[in-house]
Amino acid sequence: RSPREERITDAARKREKTQGRRIENKKSELELLSKIDKQKEEEASKLAEKIRKEQNYADKLREAEEKRKQEEESYQLKVRLEEEIQWANEIKQQQEYEPKLKEDEERKWEDIQNKLDTEQRKKCEENKISNLELQTSLQKKINKKELNKIQKKEISKIEGEEQKKKKN
Numbered sequence: 001r002s003p004r005e006e007r008i009t010d011a012a013r014k015r016e017k018t019q020g021r022r023i024e025n026k027k028s029e030l031e032l033l034s035k036i037d038k039q040k041e042e043e044a045s046k047l048a049e050k051i052r053k054e055q056n057y058a059d060k061l062r063e064a065e066e067k068r069k070q071e072e073e074s075y076q077l078k079v080r081l082e083e084e085i086q087w088a089n090e091i092k093q094q095q096e097y098e099p100k101l102k103e104d105e106e107r108k109w110e111d112i113q114n115k116l117d118t119e120q121r122k123k124c125e126e127n128k129i130s131n132l133e134l135q136t137s138l139q140k141k142i143n144k145k146e147l148n149k150i151q152k153k154e155i156s157k158i159e160g161e162e163q164k165k166k167k168n
């Protein structure tokens with residue numbers, strides 16, 4: 001071979017080696033980006049699980065608080081009821097010989113019981129409604145966060161694909 005041919009051959013070999021290194025570097029970059037994407041997905045999954053656990057914990061706390069409030073209200077209602085019963089019995093004994101007053105007290109007692117029953121039912125319904133509203137708002141927030149994460153993932157995937165196309 002002539003020296004010119006050898007130089008051309010050497011230059012071609014060098015170009016091939018350089019191109020091979022570039023290709024290997026690009027492959028390494030793509031593998032690294034893939035690993036980073038997987039890590040981000042795992043982090044997002046862990047965060048979503050943490051949010052679910054926190055929501056469950058918050059739900060349990062809310063339920064416990066509601067139960068405590070209901071028990072307290074129930075206890076207060078029972079005390080009031082016992083007081084009303086005692087009061088009604090005292091009045092009844094005092095007016096044992098007066099039938100008209102006796103009937104009036106019985107009517108008052110029924111009204112009080114009806115009012116207490118109505119109040120208790122109303123409070124239970126209000127608690128149920130507020131719980132449903134709170135759960136709905138929490139679920140909307142969680143759904144919105146998860147939707148934003150999914151959209152960000154899709155955008156990053158599209159950007160990654162566009163970068164790959166530009167590089168190729």
